[in-house]
Amino acid sequence: MAAGDRRCPRKLRMSRARGPSGLELVLRPARVEASLWRRLRLEAQFECRTELFDRYAAFARGIAGSRYRRRASKRVDRSDFEQFAFEGLLEAIDRFDPLTGVPFTAYARRRIVGAIADGVGRMTEVDAQMTQRGRLERERARSLTASQLASLQPADPLAALSDLAIGLALGLMLEGTGLMAPASGADPRPTPYEGAAWREMQARLVREVDRLPDRERLIIRQHYDTGLSFTHIAQMLGLSRSRVSQIHRSAIDRLRARSGALK
CATH class of the missing domain: 1.10.1740.10 (RNA polymerase sigma factor, region 2, helix turn helix motif)
Known part of the structure; x- marks a missing residue:
């Protein structure tokens, strides 16, 4: 065995003695x-x-x-x-x-x-009798309704209701993107008759979720993907439930503003 070859085992032992590399730690x-x-x-x-x-x-x-x-x-x-x-x-x-x-x-x-x-x-x-899915939908609706009531103008109630409906529609579409698995096993996606435009808008919406600020993206994914309630998200992030509701509302407003096709 050549001198260089004899040194290889020693180098290997020294490398092991120094401990794992940064890549090994990650893996x-x-x-x-x-x-x-x-x-x-x-x-x-x-x-x-x-x-x-x-x-x-x-x-x-x-x-x-x-x-x-x-x-x-x-x-x-x-x-x-x-x-x-x-x-x-x-x-x-x-x-x-x-x-x-x-x-x-x-x-x-x-x-x-x-x-x-x-x-x-x-x-x-x-x-x-009121399933968790129903509670999540009510929680979501209350979050969006609070925003609309705060800005409701007496002369324009239909516009406020339209904005609320768009926000709820975004929530429904998020549930159909694969971000959230249906709790009952039922498929919430539209029928094939409605499918093409719906799927196109869903794909766009998923891309927009990825562009949200970190905290908004995290709350949207935990709520619609994992199905966590605002209360549990608040516990996980060390925030108040009302603050999580506000961030959710902000994320939906941002998605609505970017999704011009829904307006």
Whole structure:
């Protein structure tokens, strides 16, 4: 073996002794997650809470689906189970101590299962009849209505109602873009007869969502993609619910202004 060849193993050992490279750190999920926990706990970088939530949202949704299939009451909608699961996940993220050595999934599972049990137990018959999907739609409508009432001119009520209708239509279109999966399994998209123009406008709308300011884009995606309520988004971002509603309204107004074809 040549002298240069004999030195290669030593160089390799020295490289390993120095630890992983920056690229290796990025490519190792466990190290990336450890960095998120460190930045959240020690540096109070609360945007890490959103990243951790996104990492474990499917885990929480899976637990919700399992509990939903074994539910005792047929009145409670699956989306309600998912909202309770997300509530438990957010609580677990806020309370988890990574230094204990307990895997987060083991810690979070108990919180999520408990949150689902508590949430279903709290629901009255009236609450159960109004599904989470309906609550999200009402919440969305209240956000947009507040904006219209603030600027309503007595001489122009039809214009205000038209603006409100456009805002609600944008919400409906966002649900059909793939940003939000239908909770009931039904396909909310238009029929083939209406399809071409609708799909063209949806594609345009998705592009406009990507151009929104960071916080507006985050709230739109969490609300329409994950299906999080304003209350849970507020908890995740450390904002008030009213502030999340305002940001949602601002995002819809911005999308409406850019989507001239809807006017």
